Amino acid sequence: MTRGEPLRTQDPHAFIAGLPKAELHVHHVGSASPRIVSELAARHPDSKVPTDPEALVDYFTFTDFAHFIEVYLSVVDLIRTPEDVRLLTYEVARDLARQQVRYAELTITPWSSTRRNIDELAFMAAIEDARKAAEAEFGTVLRWCFDIPGEAGLEAAEETARLATDDRVRPEGLVSFGLGGPEIGVPRPQFKPYFDRAIAAGLRSVPHAGETTGPETVWDALTHLRAERIGHGTNSFQDPRLLEHLAERRIPLEVCPTSNIATRAVRTLDEHPVKEFVKAGILVTINSDDPPMFGTDLNNEYAVAARLLDLDEQGLAALAKNAVDASFLDEAGKARIRDEIDTYTAGWLAP
Numbered sequence: 376m377t378r379g380e381p382l383r384t385q386d387p388h389a390f391i392a393g394l395p396k397a398e399l400h401v402h403h404v405g406s407a408s409p410r411i412v413s414e415l416a417a418r419h420p421d422s423k424v425p426t427d428p429e430a431l432v433d434y435f436t437f438t439d440f441a442h443f444i445e446v447y448l449s450v451v452d453l454i455r456t457p458e459d460v461r462l463l464t465y466e467v468a469r470d471l472a473r474q475q476v477r478y479a480e481l482t483i484t485p486w487s488s489t490r491r492n493i494d495e496l497a498f499m500a501a502i503e504d505a506r507k508a509a510e511a512e513f514g515t516v517l518r519w520c521f522d523i524p525g526e527a528g529l530e531a532a533e534e535t536a537r538l539a540t541d542d543r544v545r546p547e548g549l550v551s552f553g554l555g556g557p558e559i560g561v562p563r564p565q566f567k568p569y570f571d572r573a574i575a576a577g578l579r580s581v582p583h584a585g586e587t588t589g590p591e592t593v594w595d596a597l598t599h600l601r602a603e604r605i606g607h608g609t610n611s612f613q614d615p616r617l618l619e620h621l622a623e624r625r626i627p628l629e630v631c632p633t634s635n636i637a638t639r640a641v642r643t644l645d646e647h648p649v650k651e652f653v654k655a656g657i658l659v660t661i662n663s664d665d666p667p668m669f670g671t672d673l674n675n676e677y678a679v680a681a682r683l684l685d686l687d688e689q690g691l692a693a694l695a696k697n698a699v700d701a702s703f704l705d706e707a708g709k710a711r712i713r714d715e716i717d718t719y720t721a722g723w724l725a726p
């Protein structure tokens with residue numbers, strides 16, 4: 376790409392690759408690279424996960440959301456020791472740093488590990504050790520969102536709330552509390568007491584909603600779970616009043632375009648409602664969700680957004696700043712990344 380020429384007619388990849396970014400919606404286990412997955416699968420030959428990274432492409436082709444969760448859990452099954460947890464977390468940070476991600480909020484489901492007999496304190500020590508190493512070595516700041524796997528029931532919710540609020544256990548890097556997994560048959564209001572506890576302990580509320588069910592789930596997340604950002608929120612487009620509400624209250628959406636196609640929540644990228652969200656004045660952030668499982672990464676999601684939203688370099692820089700604004704970083708941290716984005720963009724556009 377030639378500097379100074381309008382991006383619209385050019386390939387945006389080079390600009391995006393160097394653009395400093397923040398990632399707000401990315402799952403810990405869902406970020407395991409094919410190399411890590413095949414390494415773990417080889418360590419645990421009883422697993423049905425392929426050891427050949429090429430075979431993983433087929434394995435990571437999903438017929439629907441339920442199939443995605445089934446495959447996701449087979450990868451969760453590969454993580455069996457605190458050392459597996461530390462290695463995964465550190466490698467995820469390395470992949471983020473390579474994409475110029477300066478700050479990421481990583482969604483972790485601690486219950487999935489403690490129920491697989493990983494000691495809770497050893498688990499927390501493993502993620503914190505990786506977080507500190509990543510910040511020192513790559514300059515990427517990681518923070519955690521602990522999420523309830525909704526379909527696993529209220530015992531899992533109780534355990535997740537305990538791990539997130541008990542001062543003897545909760546890790547220093549924890550900033551938010553989430554809710555993931557299937558939405559069908561898993562009403563949001565039942566999780567209110569757990570979100571209340573997490574919020575009282577100073578955590579921010581970031582449930583998934585409106586990914587596989589309609590706008591009423593997003594309303595539930597706002598009303599009952601006091602959501603400050605919505606994971607996906609894809610089907611919000613079906614309710615104009617909800618779009619207005621999200622815009623007015625400045626509730627950001629964590630949009631993950633390729634994920635929605637891979638899990639068949641949306642039929643094609645061209646039908647993705649992200650453009651309607653922007654038109655409605657909603658603070659849209661672009662994210663990768665479970666990048667290797669969906670054959671994507673954050674840079675590719677920005678390229679997808681550039682196409683769907685018809686963005687030039689300034690537009691992409693504004694999108695990157697949306698994620699900084701919507702993050703749970705402190706003001707000084709936000710200002711640093713915003714400045715970096717401005718400096719990078721000005722340098723790129725200078726004749």
Ligand SMILES: Nc1ncnc2c1ncn2[C@@H]1O[C@H](CCC(=O)c2cccc(C(=O)O)c2)[C@@H](O)[C@H]1O
Nearest residue numbers: 402405484487522523524526527555556557583665
């Ligand atoms: N696009 C997504 N949309 C929603 N969620 C997503 C997405 N990507 C990844 N997740 C993750 O999937 C987990 C689901 C885990 C789950 O349901 C479950 C049920 C029963 C037992 C167990 C177990 O561990 O034994 C787990 C969520 O907590 C979430 O972190």
Ligand SMILES: [Zn+2]
Nearest residue numbers: 400583606664
């Ligand atoms: Zn997600």
